[in-house]
Amino acid sequence: MNDALAILISGSAGNWEPRRWKQQFAAALPDRKVALLPQDAVDPADIAYAAVWKPPAGALLAFPKLKVVFNLGAGVDALFAKPELLPKVPIVRAVSGDLTGRMGEYVLLHVLWYHRQQSLFDDAQKRREWIAPDQWAAPALRVGVMGLGTLGRDAAIKLKTVGFDVAGWSRSRKDIAGIRSFAGESELPDFLARTDILVVLVPLTKDTRGIVNRKLLSGLARGGVLGGPVLINAGRGGLQVEADILGALDDGTLIGATLDVFNTEPLPPNSAFWTHPKVRITPHNAADSDPAMLSRDVAEQILAFERGEPLRHVVNAGTEY
Numbered sequence: 001m002n003d004a005l006a007i008l009i010s011g012s013a014g015n016w017e018p019r020r021w022k023q024q025f026a027a028a029l030p031d032r033k034v035a036l037l038p039q040d041a042v043d044p045a046d047i048a049y050a051a052v053w054k055p056p057a058g059a060l061l062a063f064p065k066l067k068v069v070f071n072l073g074a075g076v077d078a079l080f081a082k083p084e085l086l087p088k089v090p091i092v093r094a095v096s097g098d099l100t101g102r103m104g105e106y107v108l109l110h111v112l113w114y115h116r117q118q119s120l121f122d123d124a125q126k127r128r129e130w131i132a133p134d135q136w137a138a139p140a141l142r143v144g145v146m147g148l149g150t151l152g153r154d155a156a157i158k159l160k161t162v163g164f165d166v167a168g169w170s171r172s173r174k175d176i177a178g179i180r181s182f183a184g185e186s187e188l189p190d191f192l193a194r195t196d197i198l199v200v201l202v203p204l205t206k207d208t209r210g211i212v213n214r215k216l217l218s219g220l221a222r223g224g225v226l227g228g229p230v231l232i233n234a235g236r237g238g239l240q241v242e243a244d245i246l247g248a249l250d251d252g253t254l255i256g257a258t259l260d261v262f263n264t265e266p267l268p269p270n271s272a273f274w275t276h277p278k279v280r281i282t283p284h285n286a287a288d289s290d291p292a293m294l295s296r297d298v299a300e301q302i303l304a305f306e307r308g309e310p311l312r313h314v315v316n317a318g319t320e321y
């Protein structure tokens with residue numbers, strides 16, 4: 001029998017409904033055993049590949065002949081929460097045009113929402129009032145993208161295409177036409193000081209946990225066209241210190257926040273974020289992993305790997321992304 005694929009997904013609804021993934025993987029790999037765990041019966045020694053989203057800690061150690069783990073999202077922080085329980089095999093993360101396109105849509109939508117002062121019009125409509133606020137053009141708004149990797153780079157280019165004044169921050173310097181690149185901790189203060197809207201798209205790692213805190217938010221630009229800085233976090237909840245964000249919104253350090261990710265998900269009903277007038281919440285759906293698209297990508301990688309070709313998008317265990 002060909003080396004089997006195990007699917008381990010923590011999730012129950014929407015795109016994380018495990019049976020959707022089983023169906024798509026079975027179609028993408030018709031000649032191979034595909035086992036949805038824990039329900040399907042399979043000999044652990046037959047498993048050569050695992051496709052996972054937040055698998056139970058240590059579950060991957062059950063497969064003695066495992067060759068590759070495919071993470072079904074871009075972020076691998078859930079796996080590296082317990083690195084000592086990871087098998088010593090390559091971990092490949094999701095990189096797909098589908099995922100990248102979705103994130104670009106999300107970033108554009110929310111930056112444009114602030115830029116075009118949409119909340120004023122929503123409120124005015126409720127009052128049946130025809131208002132005429134001043135509106136600036138896109139080059140007047142300075143957007144800063146934290147993380148210029150697969151998703152951040154694409155979002156930054158899309159923002160630049162609309163006309164915004166865009167810069168990005170990453171560990172290593174980038175050369176992207178029309179986008180100023182800031183690199184490393186030493187250049188973070190200058191990056192923040194020129195940023196009206198901060199878009200967070202760094203991965204959650206040992207180096208970035210809690211990076212969106214009071215000190216960082218206090219370093220954002222003042223005096224911009226919005227009247228104060230805005231935070232958009234579509235990365236991970238663990239990047240943000242939530243009490244600091246609430247404090248910054250309350251004392252005017254931030255004028256708004258759009259949050260797709262939270263320390264606890266789903267966001268508990270008693271969270272102050274739900275009712276905060278300056279907060280916009282989305283339910284960690286900035287860029288959903290599509291079962292049909294990603295199972296096809298994983299199947300292609302498995303077949304290429306078996307032809308002796310190198311794996312793509314392998315995570316660096318040292319940097320955790």
Ligand code: NDP
Binds near residue numbers: 146201260
């Ligand atoms: P990449 O690995 O391609 O890019 C990560 C970027 O962050 C790189 O530019 C990297 O710098 C930078 N970075 C990492 N660590 C640091 C650091 N310590 N200091 C400065 N810069 C740093 O990731 P993706 O773009 O594919 O994804 C980013 C994140 O988006 C994912 O990890 C995930 O958490 C989140 N995500 C959220 C989704 C949602 O629906 N909300 C959906 C998909 C992803 P360098 O280039 O120099 O290495």
Ligand code: OXD
Binds near residue numbers: 072
């Ligand atoms: C991802 C996510 O990391 O959906 O891809 O959060």
